[in-house]
Amino acid sequence: MHLECIECGEKFEIGKRFYTCPKCGGLLEVEFELQELQHGIDKKRLRTEAPGVWKYRAFLPVLDEKKVVSLDEGGTPLYRCDRLAMKIGVRELYVKFEGANPTGSFKDRGMTVGVTKAMEFGVNTVACASTGNTAASLSAYAAKAGLKCLILLPSKKVALGKLAQAMIYGAKIISIKGNFDEALSFIRRICEEREDIYLLNSLNPFRPQGQKTIGFEIADQLGWKTPDRVVVPMGNCANIWAIYKGFFEFEAVGLIKGIPTMTGIQAEGAKPIVDAIKCGSEKFVPVRQPETIATAIRIGNPVNGPKAIRAIKRSNGTAESVSDEEIIAAQKMLASLEGIGVEPASASTIAGLKKLVEKGVVDKDERVVCVATGNILKDPEEAIEISQKPIEVEAKYDAILKHLG
Numbered sequence: 001m002h003l004e005c006i007e008c009g010e011k012f013e014i015g016k017r018f019y020t021c022p023k024c025g026g027l028l029e030v031e032f033e034l035q036e037l038q039h040g041i042d043k044k045r046l047r048t049e050a051p052g053v054w055k056y057r058a059f060l061p062v063l064d065e066k067k068v069v070s071l072d073e074g075g076t077p078l079y080r081c082d083r084l085a086m087k088i089g090v091r092e093l094y095v096k097f098e099g100a101n102p103t104g105s106f107k108d109r110g111m112t113v114g115v116t117k118a119m120e121f122g123v124n125t126v127a128c129a130s131t132g133n134t135a136a137s138l139s140a141y142a143a144k145a146g147l148k149c150l151i152l153l154p155s156k157k158v159a160l161g162k163l164a165q166a167m168i169y170g171a172k173i174i175s176i177k178g179n180f181d182e183a184l185s186f187i188r189r190i191c192e193e194r195e196d197i198y199l200l201n202s203l204n205p206f207r208p209q210g211q212k213t214i215g216f217e218i219a220d221q222l223g224w225k226t227p228d229r230v231v232v233p234m235g236n237c238a239n240i241w242a243i244y245k246g247f248f249e250f251e252a253v254g255l256i257k258g259i260p261t262m263t264g265i266q267a268e269g270a271k272p273i274v275d276a277i278k279c280g281s282e283k284f285v286p287v288r289q290p291e292t293i294a295t296a297i298r299i300g301n302p303v304n305g306p307k308a309i310r311a312i313k314r315s316n317g318t319a320e321s322v323s324d325e326e327i328i329a330a331q332k333m334l335a336s337l338e339g340i341g342v343e344p345a346s347a348s349t350i351a352g353l354k355k356l357v358e359k360g361v362v363d364k365d366e367r368v369v370c371v372a373t374g375n376i377l378k379d380p381e382e383a384i385e386i387s388q389k390p391i392e393v394e395a396k397y398d399a400i401l402k403h404l405g
Contacts, residue, residue, distance in 0.1 A: 001032045001061055003205055006307065014061055017121055019188070019203050027307060028205040029245075030061045038253040046255070047224075051075040051217045053109050053210055059249055060113055061209055067119040069145045073108040074213055076100040078221040078369070083337040084350070089357045092367040094227070095340055095350075096218055099375030103165055105296075106211060106239060106373045107137035113210035114200045115141040123198040125150060127191055129183035130201075131235070131295050132162030133374055138200055139169035150190075150197065152176060152183040159295055159343070159379035179290065181301045202238030203303045211239055215246025218369055219256050226258045228366040231349040233373055234264040234273055234308055234319070235297035241307035243371070244315055260369070262317035263362075264308055265352030267292030267324065270300055273308050277319040282309060293324040293382065296345035296374060318361060322351040328386050330354065334372075341376030341383070 003012040007026025012018060014030070021028055041058055049055050053074035062068060077097045085093035098106035115138070118126050126142050127150040128134050135151045142149035149171040153163075156179065166173055176183050184201060191199035200207055219226055226247060232240040240262055247259045266274050270290035276283065287300030302308065312319055322330075324344075331347035334340050349370040356362040376383050393399040 001030060003028045004031045006310070015063070017198075018205070019192070019199055027203075027304065029307075030205055030209050032059065032249065034249065034252040041253060041255075043255075046220070051220050053112055053213045056213050056216045059212070059216070061206055062113065062116055062120070064120055067116055068112070069115045069119060069141055070112050071102040071108065071140065071144060073101050073112050074217065076217070078218060079338065079340060081334075081338045081340075084334060087333065087337060088350070088354050089364050090353070090362065090368050091365050093353075094369045095334070095338070096214060096369055096371045097340060097342075098214070098371065098373050099342060099346070099378075103133075103137045103140045104161070104375035104378055105133040105137060106214065106371070107133045108141070109210040109213055110202070110207035110238075111137045111141040111200065111210070114204055114207040115145050115147070117206045118147065118198045118200070119145060121198060123196055124148060125197045126200050127151070127187055127197050128199065128201045129153075129180060129187045131180050131298060132158045133296055133378065134201065135171065135173070136162045136165035136169075139166045139171035142171065143169045148172070150174070150187075152187045154179045154183050157295070159382070161375075161378040161380055180299050181286070184303065201303070202236050208238045208242040208245070208304075211242035212246035212249070214239070214371060215243040216250060219247065219250055224256055226256050227260050227369045229261045229263055229362065229368045231263045231265060231353050231368060231370045233294075233297050233345045233348045233371070234266045235299045235302065235345065237264075237273060237302040237304040237308035239371070239373070240264045241304060241311045244311035259315050262311050262315040263352070263356070264312055264317070264319040265348045266319065266321050267294050267297055267327065267348060268321045269324075270298050271321040272300065273302065273305055274319040274321045276305075276309055277312055284309065292327075294327055294344035294348055295379065296343060297348065318356070320352045320356055320361075322348055322355060326351040326355065332386065335376070340372065342372045343374040343376055343378040344382060346372035346374050
């Protein structure tokens with residue numbers, strides 16, 4: 001395996017500590033010698049062992065297994081949602097519930113690999129900019145590894161569930177009077193100047209390697225078959241590329257046939273990739289002041305935007321944007337019909353799928369998987385605000401009976 005620039009094609013040794021290509025500044029990707037990898041796969045173990053990130057060890061770029069930092073992430077439920085499918089109008093619908101990970105979001109998949117690489121590189125501090133979930137996850141894995149953790153957060157409201165996690169795990173948190181994109185530029189500069197601090201935003205080429213196990217697990221849980229379509233929220237855009245790459249690698253080594261149509265969803269107030277896809281461009285124009293209730297995808301200049309565009313185009317996919325009102329309606333629909341509680345960014349996939357079915361872009365006969373990236377407890381204030389309030393009555397039996405209906 002090696003690091004390879006997606007722009008200029010330059011290759012580098014896997015042990016190099018680069019965030020981007022030192023030649024052209026392009027994004028780096030871990031590439032495996034897939035023909036060699038194919039011969040070393042224990043297919044019997046893959047067919048029998050329960051899903052989890054480290055089940056797919058052969059596809060992860062870790063050199064020293066003694067350095068692995070894990071909280072037993074992955075193995076999240078793939079719920080078949082028949083009532084929701086009927087409501088939206090598709091034949092078969094599943095929700096991959098990443099809220100069941102240790103810190104309640106898909107970020108744990110990337111952090112188990114990213115923090116393991118930090119241990120291999122011998123640093124004493126890991127760092128990130130975050131809208132919340134990345135901070136929660138990194139701080140937990142840093143605590144597990146015995147590393148210091150530095151977090152830069154935008155001063156604009158961070159969901160309390162996420163902030164509470166980062167705080168209790170012991171991270172040093174600095175809130176800046178700016179947005180996520182500005183926080184990322186600062187933390188990146190710090191990590192490039194300080195050899196003892198390792199950057200673990202999705203700009204890091206190793207972190208998305210853990211996230212590609214979402215694709216592995218979907219195929220695994222569907223009996224080693226691929227769905228027709230996978231719908232993913234897009235914030236910093238590493239996840240849609242990572243999931244695509246998981247399916248691509250599984251197909252390349254003969255474990256599955258076919259790659260799903262990758263479909264990315266953004267909020268209307270932060271939709272640079274949707275705009276690029278709809279106008280057929282290979283490049284996107286950043287949104288200067290992104291705004292949406294879905295804080296996890298409130299990102300205007302996604303560093304992995306070029307990878308997201310490639311994943312969508314290479315899989316003959318598409319992208320769509322949804323309003324905050326549509327996100328809230330989908331969040332309530334998923335909860336009330338299927339008992340699955342997700343944060344707003346996760347609900348964007350349900351809202352986006354509904355919109356695409358209504359437009360005729362998604363065929364009603366498709367088998368679809370929506371990736372729900374975070375637990376409802378990540379943003380409890382939002383959930384309370386949009387829900388029906390409790391009825392308060394006197395402590396009398398008759399008073400209660402009046403409201404039973």
